[in-house]
Each structure stands twice: as structure tokens, then as C-alpha cells.
Amino acid sequence: MGTREIRYFQVGSHAVGNRLLDPEQRTVQADPERANALTCGHRACQGCGEALGARYVVDAALRATAGRLVAVNATGCLEVFSTPYPETSWQLPWLHSLFGNAPAVATGVAAALRAQGHEDVRVLAQGGDGGTVDIGFGCLSGMFERDDDVLYVCYDNQGYMNTGVQRSGATPPGARTATTEAVGDAPGAPFGQGKDVPRIAMAHGVGYVATATVADLRDLEGKVERAMEVRGARYLHVLVPCPLGWGSPPALTIRIARLATQTGLFPVYEARDGEVTGVTTIRRHVPVEEYLRPQKRFAHLFSHPSGPAALARIQEMADRNIERYRLLGDGGAT
């Protein structure tokens, strides 16, 4: 799928209506024939970023593969809220095995399809950040290293939300979780920890790696479509705010995801064969406070004596990302 220059007719908005685009350029979700792979009736919370992200990802993957798709799911919110026995919200073949093995199960599905000559059927694996960066990391690394024909999608809500908001290897510094309480001298999650799995995927030489958020759903769809054009291991890391775990109003899910990108804390980029090939630059650069303040998990940063120092460190992280990925573009803010 290509992109094209859009002329903005409305001032103060970055939204582009589908009616301004050629039919083939319109979003998958605007298509009345969309797969609607994750149907209504699932039990996600109001404002769940993961449910939104998963629907866009799976529908886009289904369109890209003409419906020839199998999904493998790690244990976690997405699995639990989509398949309470005897109901299922999935409209495609879907397999849940364990928390830590989705990449390996997907490898098995892909191998079985190849052995049976069904190479037109593609495999999508998905999990949350706990299932991806922590407990499933060994299997993920193995799948990357073997270059198995699997698109793995991590819906990153930065913690173990299904079990009650505990810290994961993707929880940001300073964030309050049930296992990094906002108490003591250094409240919240410690600094200097955590994994940057997109970069780890790039270090494996994975053919296609991208990050995205639910703030830019057309970008997310496009990345899924481009990922499906490639054979071998692919990795997509999607930031999905969790109103429950982040203590943010459900109505702000999209805005908070956008603020994560506009501060530079969550860089949105694409990489091929280990090299960054495209970056979504920041439109309206804002300080990290603007992203952190609406989230109760960071509330202590604005009341505790250690708050200013912590905020400065978080700002440094954002600045480092801006520099590393040139998030303000070559000529500064656009």
C-alpha cells in the first residue's frame, strides 16, 4: 500500500476523512467488507487500547492475505476477554496454548502449513508485553533467529494488566504498578531497567520490524499490510494504553497514545533487515509532563519530593529517542 500527500482543508485537525481518499487508499475499517475479526461481545474494558489495536491488526492482516490467515494468541487480556467459554469473538482460525509459547506455537503452525503445501495461509501471533518481552521472550528470540514465517504482534500496555497491573519488562520507569508501588524514596518502577524489544528484534536481523500506536490506526494498518508482503519473521510492537492499569480516562486512550509519540517517549518507526528505514516525525512536540499527567500511575511524580528529578530523567529518555530516531526531522519540528 502506498501513501499520498493529503491536502488539509480543515485547520487545527490532523484527521483525514476517508472520503478524501481513493477507495484503494481508504482504511480497512472503512471497508464494509472488512473481516471484523474481533467481533462485538468481547469483554474488554471501556477504552481498551488492545482490543482496538487487535481489531485493526487482524482485519488488516486478513485483507492482506485474502482471508488466508491463522492466529496464535498468548495468554493474557486479549485471550481472556475474547474467548470466555463457550463464546469466542474471533472470526478466523485461532489457537491459544500458553502464556510463554505463542511464537513457538506459531512456528509450528507455519511449519505444518508448509509441510502440507498450504503456504498461501499465513500466520499471525499476538500477545501482550508480558507474554512477549518477559515469559515468551526465549521463544520469540528463537522464532526470530530461525526466521520463521510469522508476523508477531506485541500489544504493549506496559504491564501485567490481566493479573492486576504488575510490573513487566516493558513497564516504564516511574510508573506505579501493584509490584512497584508509589511508596518509599523512589516510588514507582525503577529507572535503568526494561527491554526495548523492537531494537532486539532488529539485532536479530528480522526482515521487518515496526512500532505503532492506536493513535494512528491508518499507520498501524499500513504496517501490517507491509509486514504481510514479507516472508520470514516479522515484528510489530503496538503501544496500547490501558485505562485500568494506567489510571487514565477511557475516553483518552487515543490521545494518550498520541502524547506518547509526541513527547518522543514512544518512537514510531519502521526497520528492514536491522536498519531503521522510516520514522514518523513528531508534529507537535510536547514535554513529557503532558503525557504523564493524565495517568494516575504517574501521579506521584507530581507530588512526591523525588518527582522533579524523575520527570527530568523521563524527559531525558524522550530527548534521547528524539535524537536517536530524528523524531523532529532533519529541520526540527514540523
Place this chain on the structure above:
Amino acid sequence: MRRQIEGAKGVAEVVAACRPQVICAYPITPQTHIVEGLGALVRTGALRGCEFVNVESEFAAMSVAIGASAAGARAYTATASQGLLFMSEALYNASGLGLPVVMTVANRAIGAPINIWNDHSDAMSQRDSGWIQLYAETNQEAIDLHVQAFRLAEEMSVPVMVCMDGFVLTHAFEPLEVPTQEDVDAFLPPFTPRQVLDPSEPVSIGAMVGPEAFTEVRYLAFHRQREALGRIPEIAAEFAAAFGRDSGGLLHTYRCEDARTVVLAMGSVLGTLKDTVDALRDEGVAIGVVGLTSFRPFPMAAVREAVGGAERLIVLERAFSVGVGGIVSADVHMAVAGLGQLHHTVIAGLGGRPVTRASLRRMMLEAVEGRLEPLTFLDLDRDLIDRELARVRARPRSGPAAENILRDVGVVGARPH
């Protein structure tokens, strides 16, 4: 045609003849020669239409097998010891989902202390994983059991473990007959999955089940294994008719008619037991052997029938449950409940310690003469135990027990026999 080959090679060849479509391999002694052999057969093109996946752990090996089986492929892997434990969570998942994976377990001890030699601690630890467990007495039976295992697994939609003693069988060279491709094809139809991930007919597999139905779903697993109790001897009989060999089934009896004492065991130790019994029979001792092939499902009725006529029952086990004693014994005792027999559990051959005819003979005579304890560790070196216990009493920081004992023995590493 019988050829002088290694047990592991025979297993690799027969698994290839079963036409697996996905094989996942992670190396662990003493399973390695099996997956090496299969890897070579895929590379040379002798085994076509098969994906050979080198995975990063046993947990991944079983997970790949789960995905492959759910996508409609005949899936196989092999492991042992720590590897079996590492895949434990996935074992329960494969059986819970009803995926007919077949796996060879080259039985080996579990550490600590780390030990690469044979006993049954690994497979016994997965007793309740929902897998069918078949134990081979000989390499020929191990080969034959694999053909039957795929048939059984796929008919019942239950995963099957074929257990064969590490080194004792896997690394032994002997004349073995590997069934021909043609004969295996005639015996083993292509895999028709009960459930499959197919875009033209989408299903969700692996849903969350709460208290409202969990018991029923789990009961069905129990029910399938109970059904397998009927199918295992039928498949063995069909195998015997097709291949002319008596392999598999629930159990085998040896010289049990009129036996007043019966020894029940599993695996390769049965050969030594039979030789020992032959000698005792020549001396007029009424003793027989029962070789249990199917440990899961456990054939209660068949065991009761096989050993119920004896006055004295000895269960010889190559594993034990710390804090209790025998593992197989518990099930055997349930099978013969109310018969008023004398029961003995003998733990033998742990960590590869040879189970010799001399030791077995001594133990059996003690039993017959009423001198055998209810629970015995065969050939236990009591002196070594007492010395370590004395050290523990003497000093709070007595050091690591295994290293202390090795120092007493005077070797570092394996004890020579």
C-alpha cells in the same frame, strides 16, 4: 530384514516411516541420536514432506509440536530428563487440547545431582500430564511401539509418550527389524485431525473454561484414556497380525502361571528379571514376572488379573516419590486392593546404577523367605549414607551432600561398577 543397528537409529528410521510432517528437535543426552538420525533423513530427502525445526528449548519443541498438530500435521519430538520437565507446562497443554503428538522419551534421571544415566524419574514426573505412557522392554519393542503410538494417538486424539531406557536401549547396537515403508503405510493411515486451524472453516481452540464446564472437559480426557485401555491391546493385536511380532499391549506376563511371587516392572530391566526368574524357577522357586507396557492409562483390571493369584507381589521401580516410596506401586496396590497379598516396593537402578542378576536374585530370595522390607532401595550403600549423616550431625555447615559422598567414594564423577 534384521540389521545390526543402534536402538536410537532404529527409532529414527521407524519414526521416519510413520511420515511425520513436523519434527522439532532440541538436543539432550541420551535422546540426541534419535533427532540427529531424523535430521539426516530429512536432509537427504529420504523423509519427504517433513519440516525439521531446530528449536531453542524443549519448551519450544513441545510448543512447536502443539502448533503443528493443531494445524493438521503429524507432529513428533523426542526428549529426556530435564528436557521433559522443561516442557512440562506444554505437555499438559497438548493433552488438554487433545493434540495427538507422539514423543520419544529416552528415560534419564533428573538432577540435582545432575546425572545423564537411565532411570524413570523423568517420565514418572509427568505421570499426570494426560499423556499416554508406553514403556518399551527392548529396542525392537521401542521401534514397534512408535508405529502403534501414532495410530493410537491419532485415533484417540491423545498425545503418546514412548518411553525407552536411555543408553541401555538408545545406545545399544543389536539386530533390529525396522518395519518397511510399505508395511507402515498399510498400518498407519494419514492423519485426520479432529480439530484443525483452517481458514475455510474457522474455529477457536484453547478457550478459557470456568467451573461451569471444567470438570466435564477434564473428565473427557479421563474417558479417552479409559477408551485407550481397550484400543491398546487391539492395536497391538493388529500389529502382531501385520508384522508378526508381539509388541505393545497393556502388559506381558512371564512364567506367572502358578507363581506364588510375582515381580512387576517396566522397561529394559525386565530382561534381567526374566533371566533371574529362569534361574530361580530351575531351583524350584514359584516366581514370575509382569512387564507393564502401559503405565498411563493404568490397566487396573489387567494388573489385577495378572498378579492377583500370587501371594506376594514385588514392584520394582526405577524412580520413587520422595517422602512416600513407590510410584507405580501405589497404582498396583489399588489394582489388587482387598486380595490380602504381601507387598514389596523395590527402588532400583537410579541414575544408571546397573540392576544385576546377583542383586535381583538376592532380593527375590529375601522376599520369598519373608525377609524383604516393604520398601527397599536395592544395593544401597548404607555406609556412605551413615557417614554423610554423621557429618550433618557433627557440623552445621557440613557442605554439599553429593560432593561429600563422591569424596568418600574416592572418585569424581561416575562410580565405576
